[in-house]
Amino acid sequence: MIRRADFHTHTLISDGSLTLPELVQRARALDHRFLAVTDHVGLGDIESTMARLQAASDRCSTPELEVMVGVEITHVAPRHLDEAVRRARRAGARIVLVHGETVAEPVAPGTNRAAVQNPEIDLLAHPGLLERKDAERARAHGIFLELSGRTTHGLANGRVARIAESSGTPTVVNSDAHEPSHLLTQAEAFGVAQASGATRPRARRSVSTYPEALLRRLRQGGR
Ligand SMILES: [Zn+2]
Ligand SMILES: [Zn+2]
Structure with a gap:
């Protein structure tokens, strides 16, 4: 089986519990190839956070585990989202996520809609009560949708998987790890995809083909 790639994790630079090198070491122990x-x-903190992430990730990548730093734009009003994305890219973010309209938190309505209209965004995290037309826009703009390994955000995985599959929008399984126990092995990630109700081929693609496609694009530095 292909080795694990996770596109969404946190360190104590924001609200995670580990330093970046600690998190990387945990991922390495769970046979990740990309983190x-x-x-x-x-x-208020795009540039300062990116500076800390870049400093902390210096020389963390190895041939077995590639590490990339970026941001999850969180609780930014939809009208300011494009500005936040621009500034994150300028500050060196190699991957840009938006904290979607999860059912577990009161994210500003319209966040999903604003995110799927900006092709500079790579991935809409935990998009909750996703609408079909937003999934279609995400596909048109090359934005991946997330099936979340978190028990809270994952409540809507079934809906996200169903709409994404019927609209042909790629999904990837991410841990959204805030502590080491949240990281997923490849087998656990496949289990999350299967539990979402995705068909078996689609579940397999969510932990292999689609992560591979996203990774290729990130390595090329966007589109
Ligand atoms: Zn989030
Ligand atoms: Zn997150």
Whole structure:
């Protein structure tokens, strides 16, 4: 089986419990080949967070485990989202996530809609009560949708998987790890995809083909 790639994790630079090197070492122990560290940012701390992530990730990548740093834009009003994305890219974010309209938190309505209209965004995290037309826009703009390994955000995985599959929008399984126990092995990630109700081929693609496609694009530095 292909080795694990996780595009959504946190360190104590935002609200995770581990330093970046500790998180990387945990991922290495669970046979990851790729880890994106995507700490939360708002309009007030994009540049300072990226500077800390870049410093902390210096020389963390090895031939067996590639580490990339970026951001999860969190609780930024939909009208300011494009500005936040621009600033994150300028500050060196190699992957840009948006904290979607999870059912577990009161995210501003319209966040999903604003995110899927910006092709500079790589991934909409835990998109909760996703609408079909937003999934279609995500597909048109090359934005991946997330099946979440977290028990809270994962409540809507069934809906996300169903709409994504019927609209042909790629999904990836991420841990959204805030502590080491949240990281997923490849077998556990496949289990999350299967539990979402995805068909078996689709579940397999969510932990292999789609992560591979996203990874290729990230390595090329966007589109
Ligand atoms: Zn989030
Ligand atoms: Zn997160």
